Amino acid sequence: MSEPSSFADHFSGHADQYAxxxxxxxxxxxxFLAKISPRHDLAWDCATGSGQAAQGLxxxxxxxxxxxxxxxxxxxxxxxxxxxxYRTAAAEQSGIEENSINLVTVAQALHWFDFDxxxxxxxxxxxxxxxxxxxxxxxxxxxxxxxxxVHDFYRGAIHEFWPPEREHVESKYxxxxxxxxxxxxxxxxxxxxxxxKALTDYLRTWSAVKRYQAQTGIDPVSAIEAPLRDxxxxxxxxxxxxxxxxxGRIQ
Numbered sequence: 001m002s003e004p005s006s007f008a009d010h011f012s013g014h015a016d017q018y019a020x021x022x023x024x025x026x027x028x029x030x031x032f033l034a035k036i037s038p039r040h041d042l043a044w045d046c047a048t049g050s051g052q053a054a055q056g057l058x059x060x061x062x063x064x065x066x067x068x069x070x071x072x073x074x075x076x077x078x079x080x081x082x083x084x085x086y087r088t089a090a091a092e093q094s095g096i097e098e099n100s101i102n103l104v105t106v107a108q109a110l111h112w113f114d115f116d117x118x119x120x121x122x123x124x125x126x127x128x129x130x131x132x133x134x135x136x137x138x139x140x141x142x143x144x145x146x147x148x149x150v151h152d153f154y155r156g157a158i159h160e161f162w163p164p165e166r167e168h169v170e171s172k173y174x175x176x177x178x179x180x181x182x183x184x185x186x187x188x189x190x191x192x193x194x195x196x197k198a199l200t201d202y203l204r205t206w207s208a209v210k211r212y213q214a215q216t217g218i219d220p221v222s223a224i225e226a227p228l229r230d231x232x233x234x235x236x237x238x239x240x241x242x243x244x245x246x247x248g249r250i251q
Contacts, residue, residue: 022205023190023241024052025107029135032186034060036247037103038129044101046091046118047109051077054084057105065101067094092117096125104250106134111168115177126250132180136169137190137241140199145231149224153203157220161208172244180248190241196232199239200225 034040034057043061045054047068054066058081067089068074074086089095091106091113104122106113122132139154141147168175192198203209203221212220 022050022052022202023192023239025056025190025243026188027056028186029188029243029245030056030060032188033057033103033105033131033133033247036183037061037131039102039127042101042127043103043105044094044096044125045105045107046094047106047112048077048086049073049107049109051079051084051086053105053107054078054086055081057103058084061103065094065096067091067096092121094121094125098124099127101125102127102130104130104132106132108136108169110134110173110176111136111165119179122250128251130250131183131247132250133245133247134173134178135188135243135245136173137243138169138172139241140202141240141242142199142237143231146199146228146237149227149231150199150203153220153224157223158206158208158212161211161215163207163211166208173246178246178248180250183247183249185245185247188243188245190243192239193236194239195236196225196229199232200228 048066
């Protein structure tokens with residue numbers, strides 16, 4: 001399926017790096033989503049990226065359709081579970097059968113969408129009592145010293161290079177319309193044991209970093225690597241990302 005003209009592709013150029021460096025979502029999140037889903041026949045992970053959420057859903061659903069508008073992202077997506085079926089498709093034009101999906105998920109991607117077009121597609125594909133779950137995450141939490149360096153980096157040299165849609169993540173999706181019967185949700189967070197190199201690899205996947213580098217020819221992360229190493233120490237540390245989760249009944 002062809003990509004819509006509005007598709008803003010911030011990640012295809014480094015899809016392999018994105019797949020390797022992004023954190024994974026907690027198992028408890030997928031258990032919760034399975035619990036509130038009316039059935040477990042079919043889930044759709046929209047804008048799957050490298051497939052982290054799709055692989056998490058695979059243990060709880062008979063089949064998972066994982067779509068992304070970027071062919072490069074699909075090419076680099078994880079392929080561990082046999083019941084995850086990847087395809088290239090726009091969020092607003094999935095090609096999925098009507099009234100077939102029990103759960104729709106969007107992980108760290110709703111802010112890039114044409115909201116009205118996507119919500120029309122969600123209503124079209126949703127089975128009775130289907131559920132839409134969307135989530136995002138902001139900056140890491142490691143330690144006071146590390147966090148200060150990362151926050152200064154985020155607000156400093158690269159800040160003007162963030163696409164305007166980043167504001168939706170900063171608002172914890174409160175700035176995005178969500179025209180569904182919203183459900184109460186538990187609090188979830190991602191946690192990883194990372195080295196400082198894993199963190200800098202992750203920072204290099206940020207869309208603002210890629211835009212800065214494309215326009216200036218300079219890798220901005222290199223300027224903070226030494227201070228991060230000093231603040232980090234030699235051991236692996238726990239890195240956290242609080243998740244913002246919004247869940248609604250579609251019909």
